[in-house]
Amino acid sequence: MKLNEFFTRHPVFTLDELDRFLTKRGTTNRITRNSLLSYYRKRGRVVSVRRGLYIVVPAGSKPESTPVDPFLLAAKMTPDAVLAYHTSLEFYGKAYSVYKRFFYLSNRNSIPVRFRNYEFQCVSNPRVLQEKGKEGFGVNETERSGVQIKVTALERTLVDVLNRPDLSGSWEEIWRSLESVEFFDLDKVSAYTYLLENATTAAKVGLFLEQHRESLVIEEKYLTQLENLRPRQPHYMERSKRKSGTLVSRWNLVVPGQVLERSWSEII
Secondary structure, three states, rough: OHHHHHHHHHHEHHHHHHHHHHHHOOOHHHHHHHHHHHHHHHHOOOOEEEEOOOEEOOOOOOOOOOOOOOHHHHHHHOOOOOOOOOHHHHHOOOOOOOEEEEEEEEEEOOOOOOEEEEEEEEOOOOOHHHOOOOOOOOOOEEOOOEEEEEOOOOOHHHHHHHHOHHHOHHHHHHHHHHHHOOOHHHHHHHHHHHHHOOOOHHHHHHHHHHOOOOOOOOOOOHHHHHOOOOOOOOOOOOOOOOOEEEEEEOOOOOHHHHHHHHHHHHHO
């Protein structure tokens, strides 16, 4: 049985996807499937990324040099994978810098994977979302190279990168990336922030929106909603690092001077 039709539609594929394809064509024998995979791997048409995940090498290309779409790989690492954090910003073309590390959300445990010069890291969905059954809030389904994948919407990504700066880069990287987004649906931003139930994150979202209230046309009601969620006592923007800064009383946040003044914008 030839798999050219399958390869054309699945530049990146999992064993489950291959099994479904073969089942529709009357083949459910695992030995047959394994023999097919072995045949195409030996001929350089298929390369294993990790157990159960493969990339297709176009006819005439060499396995070691064929281009790889890391977004497709990240989106296929687990059945429920969702591109998130800095990877989401890159996917939308909004990241200030290009990274070699790709992050995806999943409720399944998955060890980091290195393939060529890329690294793929699984991040558990926030516990509060799992408890509420809201892991899919703010997740978009889209198509890339004919493949359906999932990625967090920009509204959720805004909140996520402020919630987990350790997965998103420096403050300059985060600020510059978010500043390239022309529009946010603030009702969705507010709703997702409420879902997370994290006072420090709510304050950071409020701080960013207040700084950009003119460019993003932020109504005061959204800032007031976030202000009501802020910490009762002053918190550092990144509590694990506790960098010195200035207390912004409205948000009860100790903000590094670089963020408060956006001093990196002065560097030419």
